[in-house]
Amino acid sequence: MSRSSSGFVAGLTAAAVAAVGFLAYQASASAPDGLKHPDKTPTAAPRSPKDKKNPTAVPAQSGSGKRVVYSLEDDRVWLVEQSGKPQITFKVTPGTVDPAPGTYTVSSRSGSVTGTDGKPIEHVVRFTTVDGVAIGFSAAVDGSTPKPDPSQKTGGIRESRAHGDAMWQFAVISQKVVVVP
Incomplete structure (x- = not known):
């Protein structure tokens, strides 16, 4: 040549x-947001059997290491230390849009904003979106945790102010969040 x-x-x-x-x-x-960022794409999480003797025990199939665990069925959150022991567990009030079971990471945080329900909220820790709805943990400044309006698409998982403070300290950017059924 x-x-x-x-x-x-x-x-x-x-x-x-x-x-x-x-x-x-x-x-x-x-591409959809979950495909743009492969680390945010949910992976299937096996169904976690409940511990009948200790219903607040960390779900067995929630992984290992430091993580936030959120149970869709129980409306409960665990902040789990590296050792696997829970730092704290508490009940939450979910929004009307649930994330799929899987493993995510904290993608953004806001100190204070207005929630989709018009209430001032603080310590917002977001970890995914579903059909354009941001999903994350937050606390209403007035301390309320009312059931959301079913006619609105909301992804805020409400917690008390004290639990919001604990979440804010624990769940920094890139912190693992495991959602179990």
């Missing part, structure tokens, strides 16, 4: 690589 044809082939190859890179960028820009 002559020098001029090898330069031509190199030019075609460079153009093809650039085109593929551009198409990959376009595909990633329009």
Whole structure:
């Protein structure tokens, strides 16, 4: 092959690589949020058997290490230390949109904002979105934990102010959050 044809082939190859890179960028820009960030994509969590003798025990199938565990069925949260022992566990009031069981990471936090119900909330710890609805833990400034309006799509998992303070201290950006059925 002559020098001029090898330069031509190199030019075609460079153009093809650039085109593929551009198409990959376009595909990633329009991908759903969970696919853009693979570490936020839920992984299936096996059903956690309940400990009949100790119903507040950390669910057996919630993984290991330091993590926040949220039980959809029990409306309960555990802040679990690296050792596997719970620092604290408490009941919560979920929003109308639930996350799928799986493993997530804390993706954003806000000290104080207005909730979707119009109430001032604090210590917001978000870990995923479902159909455009942000899912996360928060505490109403007035301390209330009312049932959400079923006609609204809300992802706020409400906790008391004291529990909100504990969550805020524990669940920093990238902290693992495990959602069990």
